[in-house]
Amino acid sequence: MKIPLSRPELNEKDIEAVLSVLKTPNLSLGPKIGEFEEKVAQYVGSKYAVAVNSGTSGLHLSMIVAGIKKGDEVITTPFSFVASANCILYVGARPVFVDIDPFTLNMNPDMIEERINRKTKAILPVHVFGVPCEMDRITHITSKHKLILIEDACEAIGAEYKGKKLGTFGLTGVFAFYPNKQLTTGEGGIVVTNRKKVAELLKSLRNQGRRGSGRWLSHEILGYNYRLSDIHAALGISQIERIEEILKRREKVAGYYLKYLKDIDEIELPYIPKDSRVSWFVFVIRLREGYKKKHRDRLMKILMEEGIECGNYFPPIHLQPFYRKLFEYRKGDFPICESISERTIALPFYNYLKKDDIERISDMLRVSIKKI
Secondary structure, X not given: OOEOOOOOXXXXXXXXXXXHHHOOOOOOOOHHHHHHHHHHHXXXXXXXEEEEXXXXXXXXXXXXXXXXXXXXXXXXXXXXXXXXHHHHHHOOOEEEEOOEOOOOOXXXXXXXXXXXXXXXXXXXXXXXXXXXXXXXXXXXXXXXXXXXXXXXXXXXXXXXXXXXXXXXXXXXXXEEOOOOOOOOOOOOEEEEEOOHHHHHHHHHHHEOOOOOOOOOOOOOOXXXXXXXXXXXXXXXXXXXXXXXXXXXHHHHHHHHHHHHHOOOOOEXXXXXXXXXXXXXXXXXXXXXXOEOHHHHHHHHHHHHHOOEOOEOOOOOHHHOHHHHHHHOOOOOOOHHHHHHHOOEEEEOOOOOOOHHHHHHHHHHHHHHHOOO
């Protein structure tokens, strides 16, 4: 039996929520958007939430409301999904990368200040795989240098840093709801903020620059079609109402992995901070130092031949063809990121992954490592 890398959990209530919208004329710009936004804001502890059609769109709009423009620089991580750097390019600014911490796999706070200069306008930390960044240190740096903080929490809904939900530390925080995320709307995302004017601007930007209840063909600013439909929002409402149940199921699956993989000397398990809550997005292991990309790739090939899907999360952003061409990055620029990236493997991970399947994956991993 093939075990997929990820799979969304959809129950009868989710399906009924979507069908109920399809029976109305309000497929977009209807009441479900506001309801979804209110529930997400209440859950994370922000004053406002603005739903959009993807996490990428949310990051792009966050750059705009932060006033980031051509010639500016934004500090972020090279170890992430490419959207967290692309959003900076969308507004003509430049992403400035900081190498990662070898344990958390997040941007290393020790290296941030040496990258700050007069062009630096913001810091965009990414809570990779749902593991919180060291927000005390990052917020101290942003305050000290009068920089804007924008959180990429696309993989981290429900995660907490010292009791505070991620996404609520800066000007904006962005969550994503693609089908492999903890909470899904099919496609979609949301931006949270505590500033009313920022929320109002976000709503205008996502809706072609329309303001408030203005006329349909009246566009006051340059905007985008980044709206989330009521169909997607209805699914989000159903899922956010059981988000804690979802997170606990994922914690249980992660717990089984940690139990069954702990005796495999050739791998390193995910880092779990003591004073924070991880929101398990994926379960990523890595081969220990000494192993190379060729070993990781060989291991992944063996696992996939046995019906166990896996992924190489994440290839370094700076070594993507587009970034190498644009900025002339080369191998060795961010050695920790590169070394870890060559050894990571995302194992199958979703809410209702069975204990027996996790045992099978663990046993197969144990045997397969000996073959590489």
